[in-house]
Amino acid sequence: MDAFYASVEQRDDPALRGRPVAVGRSRARGVVAAASYEARAFGVRSAMPSVTAIRRCPDLVFVSPRFDVYRTVSRQIHAIFADYTDRIEPLSLDEAYLDVTEDRHALGSARAIAEQIRTRIREATGLTASAGVSYNKFIAKLASDQNKPDGLCVIPPRHGAAFVAGLPVKRFHGVGPVTAEKMARLGIATGADLAAHPIAFLRAHFGSHADYLFGAARGVDDRPVRAHRQTKSIGAERTFEVNITDAAEAAAALAHVADAAWIRIARSGEQGRTVTLKLRDASFNTRTRARSLPRPIADTAEFLAIGQDLLSRELPVPGGIRLLGLTLSGILDHVPAVQPTLPL
Structure with missing residues (x-):
């Protein structure tokens, strides 16, 4: 979907259409959950601190997230x-x-299936989707990101191989900022640069990730679409430039x-029962503390409250805190199960 959360908000509130919109909290510790394309033009991105987003776009309009609404729309889309396949691997809401190899409606090609799905999504939700085939x-x-918004790329x-060769490696799925920075130090900026290195070189520098990178640089990926993809945990962590010693600051x-x-x-649509705090001290010693409920964690307030209680039991930390992380696990197994070849 195109700027999903922000697009839902603009759909439901005509006053937001054409304006730079961020879904999230505008307070000092807030984070942007999603940004409209008008906001992205100013460099506003998801996961960006709200204060940074406002600095880049002073006219940015913040809207509180409505995750129940987003889940409802997601169910419509799924x-x-x-209607086209049982082989659906959700990545997020x-x-x-x-995998549309079966061609259930005899449309003749994967392109035709993608076009029909995009049309039906627009008719059912009033929102646009982009597809990579x-x-x-x-x-x-x-390819799904190539012609956004409201685009199709086959x-x-x-x-x-030629398509991959011309792309920056930082766009590769599975290449995060740390890996991209490491590649830059090795002189690898594009798919072509990556393909120029033998597998031995990649294994020496990227370990178990090397085989995937070697194939990806050549347009090869044998992973199947997995209809039952079980998430184990979801979270975030942050390493601090200066160790935190003050309880309020922590x-x-x-x-x-x-x-x-x-x-x-x-965004994942998952629910879980366990909150885990990760804490690393000035001596690089890492400790984890967890708490489980008999039911799913209700919302971000409860998630944070449990995390704060776990943290309070660890304070003070001699030498200060170098890293803090918080994750949700005990994920409920609720994701529904939602080859001759098919022409693209």
Whole structure:
């Protein structure tokens, strides 16, 4: 989906249309959960601290998230997916892989299926979706971002390697900021740069991730679409430039981490019963503390409250706190199960 949370808010409130909108909290420790395309033009992005977003876009309008509404719309979208295939691998409330090899409605090609799905989503929800159509998950994921918003990108097998070669590696699914920075130090900026290195070089520098990177750089990805993808935990953590010694400062820092974590939790659509605090001290010793409830964690306030209580029991920390993290686990197994070849 295109700027999903923000687009839902603009759909439901005409006064927000055409304006830079951020879903999240505008207070000092707030985090942007989603940004409209008008806000993105100013450099506002999801997971950005609210104070930074306001600095970049003084006219930014903050809207409190309505996760129940987003889940309702997500169910509408996934119901449309299920009309075309049972092989659906959800990535979040607004994104999924679909294996449409079966061609249930005899539309003749994956492109035609994607076009029909996008049309039905617009008719049912009033929102736009972008689709990437290709012969494997890696390239389909890249293609889905290629022509956003409201776009379609089809990459057939004969064009896969060339498509990947021209892209920056930081766009590769599975290459996060730390890996991208490491690649930059090695002189790897594009898919072509990555493909120029032998597997031995990649294994020496990227370990178990090397085989995936080696194939991806050549447009190869053999991972199947997994209809029952079980998430084990979702969270966030932050390393501090200066160790935190003050209890109030530690509580404020954990609140920021909790906001970032809950954005990911809400976007995933998952529910869980266990909150785990991760704390690393000045001597690099790491400790974890967890608490489980007999029911799912209700909301971000309860998630944070449990985290704050766990943290309070660890204070004071000699030498200060270097890192804080907060995760949700005990994920409930509720995700529904939502080859001859099919032309792209």
